[in-house]
Amino acid sequence: MANVTFTSPRMKKDLTLYAVAGDTDTLLSVAQKNKVPLDFECQNGECGSCAIQVQVLSGKTPIGIALTEKEKVALKLAGKITQAQIEDAETNDRPPPWRLACQFIVRHEDILVTF
Numbered sequence: 001m002a003n004v005t006f007t008s009p010r011m012k013k014d015l016t017l018y019a020v021a022g023d024t025d026t027l028l029s030v031a032q033k034n035k036v037p038l039d040f041e042c043q044n045g046e047c048g049s050c051a052i053q054v055q056v057l058s059g060k061t062p063i064g065i066a067l068t069e070k071e072k073v074a075l076k077l078a079g080k081i082t083q084a085q086i087e088d089a090e091t092n093d094r095p096p097p098w099r100l101a102c103q104f105i106v107r108h109e110d111i112l113v114t115f
Contacts, residue, residue, distance in 0.1 A: 007113070017030060027099075028102040038115055045074060046074060062109065065104065066089075067086065081096045101113075
């Protein structure tokens with residue numbers, strides 16, 4: 001069970017949603033179902049248009065979530081993450097601050113999503 005708070009200058013106010021942790025829906029899917037105005041194009045991790053910042057609100061160590069190969073390439077090309085952050089994610093299980101909403105699966109942690 002997780003609370004996902006979306007924040008953006010494009011929204012009048014922040015929106016907090018309850019998401020079923022471990023569901024196979026992506027964060028983009030959750031946003032679409034709740035009419036959150038999150039940008040996207042390809043929906044499969046190649047274009048990078050759904051790049052988001054993710055911050056864990058629980059104060060605990062974030063749950064490591066593997067980056068897909070498409071996500072690594074798209075975020076690195078967009079200048080959102082570095083090779084060092086990718087290596088840190090892979091070896092130390094520390095998620096980078098930027099993710100792709102179309103690849104991110106919600107886990108058992110409350111998060112703040114900025115776009």
